[in-house]
Amino acid sequence: MAGVFVTSQGISQPLANSGLVLQNGGDNLSVPVGATTFKFANSISYGTAYDIKVLTQPNHMTCSVVNGSGSAGHTATIAASVICTQNTYSIGGTVSGITGDYVVTLTNGSTGGQVTLTKDTPNFTFGTPVADGQAYGVTVLSITSATVTPVKLGCSVANGTDVMGNANRANIVVTCAPN
Structure with a gap:
């Protein structure tokens, strides 16, 4: 699965602070500072449900996932986004x-x-x-x-x-x- 970090205005922004951990089921992903995309290590099959959540907030920020749940379709990429704002x-x-x-x-x-x-x-x-x-x-x-x-x-x-x-x-x- 892949996604992209965006601001609430829809402009791509690198992740500013460390500590963000995303989760999809039992698959956890630590996202590094400066990242503008993310990809879980485990792929999911067509028709499989996904539910991406913020497991751990980054330092001094609050993030949420947009379009983070659904069922995998025929496309190779799921268009989930993470929106982070400085506290x-x-x-x-x-x-x-x-x-x-x-x-x-x-x-x-x-x-x-x-x-x-x-x-x-x-x-x-x-x-x-x-x-x-x-x-x-x-x-x-x-x-x-x-x-x-x-x-x-x-x-x-x-x-x-x-x-x-x-x-x-x-x-x-x-x-x-x-x-």
Whole structure:
């Protein structure tokens, strides 16, 4: 049996991470990093049922099989596909020191996304997740007030830059104070 790795957009992509094991019945296949095709060692005969599954997910990714079950026909190749995506996780943290009607907007300049903070926001989480292994960088985009001109509040960001690991992160600390 053979298949091809594709992204959800249908563009061929090499397997990025190690650890993927596919299974068809009792036939297991370890798929190497960089692979764009796969082929099980054991062939199946015409009319034989097949059911290709992901036995072990690759590191830091989630894969699924498309068109992985059916009955072998007259063709030599079964057109099963494996779609893999990098796992993503949220980033966020805590904020302190915002007073009055100040509005602080943070941005993740590396991967996109913004979050708006006020005096009533003790914790925050960006709505745009970050892929495992990707760098992120959170900074203050703006500080505004409807009643105070010029703005008399300054904010700093601690733990705002890092490379995403394999779990949600809530360790960003935003500290604001009058300036």
